[in-house]
Amino acid sequence: MAPAISLRDVAKVYRPPRKRPYLAIEHVDLDIPAGRFVSVVGPSGCGKSTLLGLVSGLLPPTVGEVTLLGSRVTGVRTDVGFIFQRDALLPWRTVRENVELPLRFRGERDPARAKVSGGIRKRAHLAQSLVRDPSVLLMDEPFSALDVQTRNLMENELLNLWGASGKTVLFITHDLEEAIALSDEIVVMTAGPGTIKARYPVALPRPRNVTEIRFAPEFVALYERAWADLRDEVARSYKRSLEAG
Structure with missing residues (x-):
């Protein structure tokens, strides 16, 4: 293989x-x-x-x-999913909307990001990378x-x-x-x-x-x-x- x-x-x-x-x-x-x-x-x-x-x-x-x-x-x-040092979340979108964003780019049809902790942001970033199932x-x-x-x-x-x-x-x-x-x-x-x-x-x-x-x-x-x-x-x-x- x-x-x-x-x-x-x-x-x-x-x-x-x-x-x-x-x-x-x-x-x-x-x-x-x-x-x-x-x-x-x-x-x-x-x-x-x-x-x-x-x-x-x-x-x-x-x-x-x-x-x-x-x-x-x-x-x-x-x-491929890519996770950087700094999260790539959009501050004007909710956590859920950020996670769903890759699916929207692919054509598939919460609290504000700026107010959540670093750990929550990192979880959202990880979910954002995994949602496309790379x-x-x-x-x-x-x-x-x-x-x-x-x-x-x-x-x-x-x-x-x-x-x-x-x-x-x-x-x-x-x-x-x-x-x-x-x-x-x-x-x-x-x-x-x-x-x-x-x-x-x-x-x-x-x-x-x-x-x-x-x-x-x-x-x-x-x-x-x-x-x-x-x-x-x-x-x-x-x-x-x-x-x-």
Whole structure:
């Protein structure tokens, strides 16, 4: 069976006007089987969000090939749900109207968004992405702005939804603990230009409680191994930023 997501020797160069071209990622090879929950971690500027842009079709690769559900990605895909750091809810619509919006775009026929909490907004954003029943869910640090308690609740809620749906999830985070608690596998990227440095399978039992699983000896051991790789790349990225002034 073909992987749900596949990248073959992918590179992405940004060419902003009146500035030097910028190589964001290079030589990226990655296969993600259907139904898996995979998290990508790496230092700031390593190209994690670029990776999601390529898989979704929002960005074209400069080199290489991206395939999704067996077909080459040549533009924006409608079978993908994308959840950003900041919710994409419209403040003049109710929560229900925001959730129904993707169905209206497809032609299918509460409280105000501005007055609800960050957790409720994030739930609405998640529902908005899932209502179209996408096969693949791309998540770019979706819980980073939430307080710790709400974040843990949302992580558990996400795992429950994912476990019931069988969707493929590609999840971006700066938080290694979050990555381990949620995932079947962790991908560690190098400092930019980003490429894949290491991959770690997460052999922790499911279903999981993201708070309780952090105390498991296997969790701690995996964290120490993955952090050794990630720490080196964070240090490299920090050193480069100092040298650049």
